[in-house]
Structures are given as structure tokens and as C-alpha cells.
Amino acid sequence: MNSTLRALLPKLALIIGLLLHLVSNQPAWKGVQDAGHGRDFASYYYGVQVASLGDNPYEKRQLKARAQAEGTRKSVHPFFYPPPFLLAMQWTRALDLHGAYKLWFWVDALATLLAGLALWRMVPKESTWLIGAAVLAWASSIPNNHLMGQANLPVLAITLWGLVLSESETPKDWKPWAGGALVGLAAMLKMSPGLLVLWWLVQGRWRETLAACGTAVLLSLLSLPVVGLEHQIFFFTQVLPDFSDGGYGGLSVPIELFGNHSIANLWAQVWPGENALSASAKTATTATVGLLTLVLLGGTWRTPRGLHRWAAVSALLVLMVLTPVYAYEHHVVFALPAWFVLAAALQQRKLHWTWLLVLVPAFVVSSWPILQWKQMALAQGPVLRGLIQEGKTLALLIQLLSTGFLATRGSLEARRRRGLARAD
Secondary structure, three states, X not given: OHHHHHHHHHHHHHHHHHHHHHHHHHHHHHHHHHOOOXXXXXXXXXXXXXXXXXXXXXXXXXXXXXXXXXXXXXXXXXXXXXXXXXXXXXXXXXXXXXXXXXXXXXXXXXXXXXXXXXXXXXXXXXXXXXXXXXXXXXXXXXHHHHHHOOOHHHHHHHHHHXXXXXXXXXXXXXXXXXXXXXXXXXXXXXXXXXXXHHHHHHHOOHHHHHHHHHHHHHHHHHOOOOOXXXXXXXXXXXXXXXXXXXXXXXXXXXOOOOOOOOHHHHHHHHOOOOOOOOHHHHHHHHHHHHHHHHHHHHHHOOOOOOHHHHHHHHHHHHHHHHOOOOOOHHHHHHHHHHHHHHHHHHHOOOOOHHHHHHHHHHXXXXXXXXXXXXXXXXXXXXXXXXXXXXXXXXXXXXXXXXXXXXXXXXXXXXXXXXXXXXXO
């Protein structure tokens, strides 16, 4: 009976977590129903509308004019995703803004399920029940994605399934090609998964690399009827380079805004700029991100297959959150896989239990709803307020450190074993 009960408890926890997840998403769904302006989703919607007229979807004023003509919004955030993103969003042309925004809520929910199934394939089942329950019940980044109409969860689901195929131990030649193609698709919807392609390149994993790059080229060509060559060139020569200093195609959001969890935000607190990174903050950000990337790529390029390899992947996903100039609550979904890997590492005793002393507080902070977190910060004095403001960034850095440590240790152990085998 005890063993049966022990086997049932994790599954019961997951069911409870799922029920709590449904409850926590009710306010998000109500918010979607009440918001005819479509929140962040509006930039996707009007990007499609503007492109369908042959105009430049990366011109903010074009989106604004279209929204004002329809009477839905006074302004729209700029659209700054790769051209194939608009190819994937052509279905919105058959709907009005609010109808498309509501349907996207359910697309986002389905993507959450698909990402969860991929995580189920990634890590051992015993720990997945419990950490999955905790993430579903408390991770505020998931309902925030639904509410804001963001694209992070679909991109995460595609990325994770690409990685699952790539890392499969089943000897089938098509899986690395399919995995690379899926990550290439993800990178053409949102640029940050391109970091995984760089990791494959460093490892000499040519099938995944070629498949990802080939998919990117193919999707760009397929997008030409939707986004013409002139506007595609505009994205890669004008919009994309503007990411490094926070321009983002004319995004008028302060980098130091509460809730920005990026490395750039930390340096912007030291050297503020005006709606862009100052020269000093940009230099410091570039140096910090470059150093972290080099250390992570160098420390994990020979990581053996299994949990240590998943730790390397999770660390890269966390770095994908910290690297852009803007990293808001909805971006933090890319750091969720790290919790599953860390839970498995603790269960398998690949990490000492003392890591819980930092990982549990980090999980609590990262899962705290951003509006409540902000209210708590504003009630404090200046010093404590500043520390709380950057608390979620600290939680991400703890995830990066712990997964990077786990992956690097696995790589070192593998090298030592190979050295001993050669010596014998």
C-alpha cells in the first residue's frame, strides 16, 4: 500500500497542479475577452494587414495608421519578428483583431501542452510529475503569455520538440534533420533560438546545423509573396541590427522599466540612456553577454548525451531570455525547462541537496506574478525596492549558473573518462 500510495502521489500532485493552472488562467481569459485592443498581439495582426497591402510591416507608423483606420487602437508596438512569422500568421486575415486575439489564447494554451509533452520526453518521469505540478500551478509567465497574446509558447514548443528529435537515442538518420528543421523554424519565428544552432555548429553537429539553416532560407523564400524582398532586406539590415541598443524598430519602452529581466537592464541602471542603451551600457552588455556565451559554449560543447546535455540546452534557453535588451515576464517561459532538468538532477543526486537553498527561493521569485511583485517593491524603501526589482533577473542568473554548472561538470567527467580509456 505504501509503495502504491508513493507512486500515486506525484500523479495526484500533477492533477492538482493542472486544476490550479486552469484556475490561474481564468483571469487571463477574462482579460482577453475584455481587451478589444489585442494587447501585444496587435503588432502581429497589423503586421499581417500592412504586409497584405504591399507596405512595410516594419514601419511602426504603418501599423498605427491601419489600427486607427479600423478604430481599434491609437498606437501599436512595432513589429520586429522575421518575415516568415507573418507567413505563419496569415490565418488572422480572415478575422477581426479581437477574434484573432481570442483564438490565439487557445493556440497558446495548446502550445503549453505540446511543450509539456516535450519536457516529459526530455527528463525522467518521477521528477517531472512534481515539478510539472509546481510549474503549472505557479509559473506566472504562462498566463502572462496568454494575456499579452505573445508568441513565446508556440516558439518554445517547436524548439523543444526539435531538441527532443535531435537528442533522441533511437538510431534513425532522419531525426537530426527533422530536429534541426524545427529549430530553424523556431528561429524564423523568433530569432533567439538561433543560439542553439550556434551551439550545434560548435559541436560539429552538421546535420542539425544544415537543416536549421536550410529551413531558414526556405522559409524566407516562401515568405516573399507575403513580405517582399525589399522589406525582408529592411528587416535584416535595419531592424535586426537595431536590437543591440534597444531600438527594436521604434519601441518606445524604457529599458529600465520595472519587469525587464535582461542583462542590458542591469547595466542600464548603472548608465541610463534615453529609450536606448547608452554607449557605456551597450559596451558592458555586449561584453557580459559575449563572455557568458563563450563560457557556456566552451564548457558544454562535449557534454555527453542525457541529463547533462539537457542541462546545457536549458542553460542556453535561459541565456536566450537574459541576452536581448528586453526580457519581460512572458519571455521567462524559455527558462521553464531548466526547472525540470534541475529537479531531475536533484532527484538523481547529480546536484547536492544544498542547491535547494538557492533554487527554491529562485523558483518562488520567478513564479511570482509581476504585478504583485511590483506592488511589493514599491512599498519598500529605495535600496530594498531596487533589490526586489531585479529579483527575477537574479533568479534567472541562478538558473543559468546551476544548469551551466551541471552541464560543465558532465562535460569534464566525460573528458576524464575518455582520458582514462585512452590510458588503458
